[in-house]
Amino acid sequence: AFYVHSNCPFIFTRFTHNRVKCDVTVRRGDNGLLVQVEIIINKVRTVLQNGSILVEKKRFATKSTSFLVSLPYDHTYQHIFHYGLYTRLRSSLLPLSVTWHDVPGGIDSLRVRGTSSCKHTNAYIVIHNFLKLLSDLVLRLIWSRKFFSYTLDCLQARTPFYMQLCEENIYGYELNEHIVCAFFKEIVLQCGNNSYAWNIWRYVTRCAEPTCPGDLVYVEQGAAFIPSCSNPNPRFSNQDMTSSCVCPKGEVLNDHLDGFQCVVESSCPCVFAGRSYLTGDIRSTKCQSCVCDGGRWLCSENFCPPRCLIEGQFVTTFDGKQYAVPGKCAYVALQDLDWTIKIEFSEKEASLKAVTLQLYQVQETFTFEHNMVKTGDEEITELHQSGKKQKKSVSPEIQIYITSPKNHTGIMSGLCGNSNNDTTDDFTTSSGIIENSAQPFALSWSLGSCAVNIPNSCINTDNEIFADDKCSVLNNPAGIFAKCHGHIPPEQYHTACVQRTCNCGGNLQQCLCVSLGSYAKACRSLGVELGDWRKSTNCTLKCQKNQEFFYDIRACNRTCRSLSGRDPRCGLEDAPVEGCGCPEGTHLNQGTCTPKSECSCHHHGGTTPPGPVVMDGRQCLCEDGQLHCSKDCGCRNGKVCVHCSEYLVNTAQKTCDSLSKPLGTNTTCESGCYCPHDQYEDHHGNCVSRDNCTCVYSGQVFSAGQHVKTNCKTCFCGSGQWHCKDEPCPGTCQVYGNGHYQTFDSKWYRFDGHCQYTLVEVRSLPIMPRFFWNCRLSS
Secondary structure: OOOOOOOOEEEEEEEEEOOEEEEEEEEEOOOOOEEEEEEEEOOEEEEEEOOEEEEOOEEEEOOOOOOOOOOOEEOOOEEEEEEOOEEEEEEOOOOEEEEEEEEOOEEEEEEEEEOOOOOOOOOOOOOOOEEEEEOOOOOOHHHHHHHHHOOHHHHHHHHHHHHHHHHHHHOOOOOOHHHHHHHHHHHHHHHOOOOHHHHOHHHHHOOOOOOOOOOOEEEEEEEOOOOEOOOOOOOOOHHHEEEEEEOOOOOEEOOOOOOOOEEOHHHOOEEEOOEEEOOOOEEEOOOOEEEEEOOEEEEOOOOOOOEEEEEOOEEEOOOOOEEEOOOOOEEEEEEOOOEEEEEEEOOOOOOEEEEEEEEOOOOEEEEEEOOEEEEOOEEEOOOEEEOOEEEOOOOOOOOEEEEOOOOOOOOOEOOOOOOOOOHHHOOEOOOOOEOOOHHHHHHHOEOOOOOOOOOOOOOOHHHHHHHHHHHHHHOOOOOOOHHHOOOOOOHHHHHHHHHHHHOOOOOHHHHHHHHHHHHHHHHHHOOOOOOOHHHHOOOOOOOOOOOEEEEEEOOOOOEOHHHHOOOHHHHOOOOOEEEEEOOOOEEEEOOEEEEHHHOOEEEOOEEEOOEEEEEOOEEEEEEOOEEEEOOOOOOOOOOEEEOOOOOOOOHHHOEOHHHHOOOOOOOOOOOEEEOOOOEEEOOOOOEEEHHHOOEEEOOEEEOOOOEEEEOOEEEEEEOOEEEEEEOOOOOOOEEEOOOEEEOOOOOEEEOOOOOOOOOOOOOOOOOOOOOOOOOEEOO
């Protein structure tokens, strides 16, 4: 310990450890306090001055009243954080920490601590492994001598030296309590908390305890990291005990509110998206529900099905992994045993040109192109329904959102992954091995050769300036998208927006709007409404004819067709989406919004305009999109009336006679009188069950159970069909006329021979079978 009275800059310590250079320089002001400290570690310069920290020209305020447990600065090479009453810089490259205490006017104490492995070269001040700067401290001599009388047990022979050092510090700073009290505190810290001076030094020296804000109380030795609602059990060791402001025992700091309030942990509020919630409060999104419990959120499982997103070159797998495909090629987006989804990029820019869905079991192929959907070569104009598959129209910009099918976890593959809730195997290639990076993984799912031709940085300076400026709206904490920041971090979407916009091959504003729409759609999927973001970003859309734009339009029950019966689109997952549609009270009628009084009626035979019409022999009325027809058909013999326009029945299979005929591929329905469900019309015109159906043979009607014999078979009538069994039957050989022959197997032929011939011969066999024949000779 020694005294230096100078306001010149001094090298406090300088050394190199594992080829990493460290340099700490200090300068004292005229008030006796340190007014500047410069710390350079691995060329990263940190300056402490005027109560602020400057790190490479980035400014971070550090005030003595701020005791929140936080990390105000986190750098690759160093971390700066509050440490009790102090502030600490800890290097991640060196076994080194720098700790200081700010007071009005400067820094009254500075400690540089290293470990034994940290060798100091060319060090100007070296005190073993504990480096200190004891600031100029002065106290009235009478208090000084009284203080040292209580430190004899620890200082012992060094007492006169420290008394002399104290007297040297007095000159010029007699009334500066920061210098006075900081000096005595350093002596007490050297003596330790078991010394006699530990508990009485403040009373003897008249050095008041530091004032703590709010509910916090000062302790001479307490936790460097204060337990809080955010972190009620911070990890720290015995070395992390220091002078600190802490909450009373049994309480934690409510760091979600200003004012340094201390509460019991069970009363801690929860915070989400900048809003505080009390214990018991519930917040819900479309996919999850959470309840606040003493500062912690207890949340349900995510009950929204996983989705795969392909937006331009950017892919988000079912399990949430995000990456970009490397080339404008064709890929397998997703495949299963029964179907495959393929995507094809445009040759000019990184946007999708076409999407193909192949269904193997039904041998159907659907192709999605710009504003068009085709099944095979046939274009779908409004709605296509085939079995359990339904397709709706798409927007001009193709982006894919695939919901994971149930019970298919782990058996799917492709760019979208396998939806097994494990991101570590999302990069499973087509050959079955897991790649470490996106490029070889994506290329393995390309169809044919694929060139890496999608840049991952801007290639046009003007476009880059436009993209940087316009895409920044996503990150703006006070902008239109800020409401969603707490639900979905915008950084990934901002990066995608810049890349997609600056490499846009067409209209920059349109590319920008598509990218912004991706974030808006993600927010809306969680139920977060952003307001009129399109107007705020100059992304408004024009709709055709008299349709209007909506942010939350649905496909279910929005067309004239939906008025004529159950809309099959209502059975699909129908989350609200943005797009063009008809306002409330109107319905889409061939591209135009009309009141339902002008809607045509749809039926299985086609469409009928509003007004009276005769259908199936009945008088009908098309009104408000619904077809109303008379019910009476004049049916007899237990038959019922079938109206094909209301309920589609395969009437071709409603008779006993039809049960024995081949099934057709198409459903045939003709309105009229038919037997009820599970009954069939027999050959007498009566309705019977299938088991009692009649059969016909040679123009004669047979009842169920009756039999006939024909061609060596006995056949029984059952369920409208003949069921025959083979029986032994003698073969007959015939010869008649001028050389006409019939063999035992009923084969006819003619042979005009004039010789003697063998008609039948039985050759000798080891076991002679019995033959029955009756050969009739006819002339």
